[in-house]
Amino acid sequence: xxxxxxxxxxxxxxxxxxxxxxxxxxxxxxxxxxxxxxxxxxxxxxxxxxxxxxxxxxxxxxxxxxxxxxxxxxxxxxxxxxxxxxxxxxxxxxxxxxxxxxxxxxxxxxxxxxxxxxxxxxxxxxxxxxxxxxxxxxxxxx
Numbered sequence: 132x133x134x135x136x137x138x139x140x141x142x143x144x145x146x147x148x149x150x151x152x153x154x155x156x157x158x159x160x161x162x163x164x165x166x167x168x169x170x171x172x173x174x175x176x177x178x179x180x181x182x183x184x185x186x187x188x189x190x191x192x193x194x195x196x197x198x199x200x201x202x203x204x205x206x207x208x209x210x211x212x213x214x215x216x217x218x219x220x221x222x223x224x225x226x227x228x229x230x231x232x233x234x235x236x237x238x239x240x241x242x243x244x245x246x247x248x249x250x251x252x253x254x255x256x257x258x259x260x261x262x263x264x265x266x267x268x269x270x271x272x273x
Contacts (some may be wrong), residue, residue, distance in 0.1 A: 145169060175220070176255075177206040183251035184223065187244035197236035200229035200270070208259070221259045228268040238265060 138157070141266050144165035146157045157172060158166030170178070181204045198200045203226040208218035227237055241263060243254055253259060 136187055171262065173208070173210070173216075173218070177208050177221070180221070180223070180249075180251045182208045183249045184241075184244045187238055187248045188225070189249075191240035191243055192237065193235045194270055195233070195238070195240060197233035198229075199227045199232060199237070201268075218255070218259045220262070221255055222262045222264060224264045224266065226266045228270065230270045230272045232267055232269055234267065241265065 134151060138146045139149070140146055140243075141156075144159035144163065145168055148155055148157055154188050156169030157175070158167060158169035159171065160167055183226040185202070186207065188202060188204075203224075205222075205226070207222050209220040210216045211219050225241060245261070245263065252261065
């Protein structure tokens with residue numbers, strides 16, 4: 132399956148990206164010749180990773196009957212010092228909130244996403260060490 136996106140240069144470092152689900156602007160910071168009018172390309176990679184595993188989590192937790200009230204996924208990446216700079220270390224922090232959280236199922240879903248379903252995670256594994264952290268915010272049952 133081939134997927135295609137289109138980008139149109141809008142001047143300076145600003146581009147419009149027309150993608151499979153919508154469009155958005157990509158730009159560089161002022162110190163790199165941009166005006167900060169869009170997302171940065173490397174940040175988009177981290178966003179894609181969070182979105183991919185997040186969608187897996189929603190689907191898997193529903194199938195496992197382990198739904199949560201809230202989920203947050205924070206992704207941080209460490210760039211190499213030399214050009215071309217790329218993420219060599221990435222940390223995913225999953226934060227789940229709810230009552231009677233089924234931690235065993237949640238952790239199984241994270242493992243399934245990481246090892247089987249999330250294609251973006253597999254791509255990242257080709258160049259980065261990936262660490263996952265799981266936190267729970269248990270709400271008391273009334």
